[in-house]
Amino acid sequence: MENKEANWTICQECQGRGKKSRGLSNKARLRYKRELNQFEKTQGVGTAPVRPKGHLHTCLNCNGSGLVHSATPPIADPENYPHVAIIGGGIGGVALAVACLHRGIPFSLYERDNNFNTRSQGYGLTLQQASKAIEGLGIFSLDEGVISTRHVVHTTEGKVIGEWGIRKWVESDAKTFSKRTNVHIARQSLRLALLEQLGGHTKVQWGHQLIDFKEHGNKGVDLSFQVNGETKHYKADLVVGADGIRSSVRRLLIGEDNTPLRYLGCIVILGICPLSALDGLTNPLLDSATVFQTANGNERIYMMPYTADSVMWQLSFPMPEEEAKALSAQGSHALKEEACRRTQWHDPIPQIVAATLESQVSGYPVYDRELLESGLLQKSGSITLMGDAAHPMSPFKGQGANQALLDALTLARSISKGCRPLSEWREAGLRKSVLTDFESEMLERSAIKVQDSAEAAAFLHSEIVLHEGDEPRGRCLKKK
Incomplete structure (x- = not known):
């Protein structure tokens, strides 16, 4: 199915959920009836x-x-649905806007950046659970997406200590071919595909930095933004903070002292390198379908296809927080020098790092936050959080964008269901009608991802990463 120049609306048979209930079996219905009768006999x-x-x-x-x-x-449909103010025009925020558009939910999308290209090209994403979710956003093909079919782990000398993926297992289990694939795509490419679903860049209120909001019970929320040196005011029924790990909405809502940023003890250096820059270097690891990583128990580099003719690398290693901040602040030249110094390992790693332009190198200390308890949001009325604003995590499990996309689709579906005609959501309030259930599902689903990502920040830079076995790193810990 084609993405472009297509209009979508929700399927009436499943009300946009993608699934339909078969109803209860007679056995389940009778069991519930017996249990209910017994409960009533005991007078509660x-x-x-x-x-x-x-x-x-x-x-x-x-x-x-x-x-x-x-x-x-x-x-x-402003008569039946609340007007949603989405703060943050990243992957999650744009995805929520798209899901609202399909359901006739009125929205405004605010982004502090002045335009789409304000930030650098960004990192690559690996779509896992969200590979199916993006179909719920009207994206049925990703022209820029690359599918990996092999994952290899090496020592720094090049010895293979782990391998998995379709090309290893397909002969023994051909049924996994269509299911066990990861789609790799540049962050900006996915963001652009979502913006195309939305109708283009003009659907975003660029250059809007949120500075304050004030809620008026069930009568909406007043929003204040800094725009070109002036303060502008808007109103909304529901405010969604999709503005990242340093979320302004989160800070204004629950403060920075509740679940502050937590340093995970390491720094990440990222680079993007076109294969054409490698002077004819040929290597089976550079077939645009292989993900590989190399580690020594301290440093670890991860390389994946970025596009069909380029790779992205992610080097990470432990470092005290102040040193990590200082290195990041020195900029791309210092970050690249540090990466080159630490990765004189097997081919093609040194060649790739050396050939990466400084303009394509970035780095940052790795943070997350302790799990957000739903109780912190229960008094927040018609304001909620999603994506990294709600559950930031380390990049080592590749789950940040996946969870943000799932959050967006879940929230839009929850609004559609909870605010349907005759629901009286204005009287009951959006927290009771929509947000409490949404937040409960979101936080429960993402909790294990946050935990696993934090644990990966530790074991990927320890001797555990060198465990020999044809399985993802760290899985051996789950078996104990």
């Missing part, structure tokens, strides 16, 4: 039985995407 002593949910199956009308073609663009 004990815990009331929970009505079981029917099994879900993929909606055949939309093939599980929740979307169907529309002859015209969806029209926003």
